[in-house]
Amino acid sequence: MIKLCAFDFDSTLMDGETIDILAQEYKVGDAVKAITNKAMNGELDFFESLSARVALLEGMPIDQVRKCCENLPLMNGAKELCEYLKNKNIKIIVFSGGF
Known part of the structure; x- marks a missing residue:
C-alpha cells in the first residue's frame, strides 16, 4: 500500500516555473530568461544561475509575491x-x- x-x-x-512567473510579474522576466538560457547552454552552473535569477527579484513587495503565488496555474x-x-x-x- x-x-x-x-x-x-x-x-x-x-x-x-514559479521563478519565471514571479519575474514576469516584477517586470524582470526577460533578464531571468536570459540567465536561464545561459545556464541551459552550459555558460553558468545551476547555483550561479539560480542565485542570479533570485537576485533580480530582490525588492519585490511581499504582497505582490503573495498575490502572484496564490494564482499560480x-x-x-x-x-x-x-x-x-x-x-x-x-x-x-x-x-x-x-x-
Missing part, C-alpha cells in the same frame, strides 16, 4: 489527483528542486 507520494512543484503540479488534474490521494490517506509532500 502506498503511504507517501512526493511531487516536484514547478512544471509537475504547477504549469510553469496548476496542471490539469493536479488538484483532483491530490484530493484523490488525500482521500486514500496517502500523505503528499511537494518540494522544489530549485530551492
Whole structure:
C-alpha cells in the first residue's frame, strides 16, 4: 500500500516555473530568461544561475509575491489527483528542486 507520494512543484503540479512567473510579474522576466538560457547552454552552473535569477527579484513587495503565488496555474488534474490521494490517506509532500 502506498503511504507517501512526493511531487516536484514547478512544471509537475504547477504549469510553469514559479521563478519565471514571479519575474514576469516584477517586470524582470526577460533578464531571468536570459540567465536561464545561459545556464541551459552550459555558460553558468545551476547555483550561479539560480542565485542570479533570485537576485533580480530582490525588492519585490511581499504582497505582490503573495498575490502572484496564490494564482499560480496548476496542471490539469493536479488538484483532483491530490484530493484523490488525500482521500486514500496517502500523505503528499511537494518540494522544489530549485530551492
